[in-house]
Amino acid sequence: MAVDSYKWLPPSLKAYFANMPFEAPASMPWTPLAKPLSESRIALVTTAGLNVRGVEPPFDYEREQREPQWGDPSYRTLPRDLRQDQVQTGHLHINNADIERDFNVAIPISRMLELEAAGVVGSVAQTNYSFMGFQPNTQEWSATYAPEVARRMTAEGVDAVLLTPV
């Protein structure tokens, strides 16, 4: 691994992450891609905390302001025909300006639709998903929200998931 995971962090945050304790997982899930890419349906998932304005509510950023160690664990849906003017941002831990100009920096739906048209991938799922990535505790993701999204993906015939955390 040549990529420096801490390249963009100030020294205090670099030390915080480098010294963060972790528990190595007991099991390693592994699902090989069952079909060629050109026949696979792919869903996209970002952690940029996006929602479609006027369709689903924003994440609870007001509670995040009041409770600095809490992150909203729920998710929002993003359609494959997402338009830039529908995208509502609000993630409190990054600069959202570039996502407001071009959501593809965080969830590359337009690029995937081009690859679908070119026959590189079978199809892009109708429904794609946004979580909000600041999660000091991922228990609710693992127990509730990620299994729910997995069931929705499976019901839509999704084979594989491209995740682009921010």
Place this chain on the structure above:
Amino acid sequence: MNALARTFEAAGLSTVTVNMMPVWGQRLGAPRTLGVEFPFGHPCGLPGDAALQTRVVRAALDLLATAEGPPPVVADFPEPWPGDFDEWKRAWHPPQPSPIIRWMREQAEQRARQQREGT
């Protein structure tokens, strides 16, 4: 995010994660990680740069299709960030300090105050 990838994979979906902190994908057992040395908020590159975004996406799809395991599998996206380092190490931060950074500063100030007061 690694918890999401692991849960999806365990549910029978194949996953690949484009990650700016690939060391954590490896430590926490994300099945397939493409490391990108890009500033936070920009896993797929610069706004308006469709060519770079496509190269990142295609590298991730290649990893999805060809990784043979055993997990965790980690690969590097070979291109450096096209922007200026000194500019972008500042530019990715939110305009207002995030709640957790604000809280950490307040804690540090409180500790300093207590030390000065000898409590």
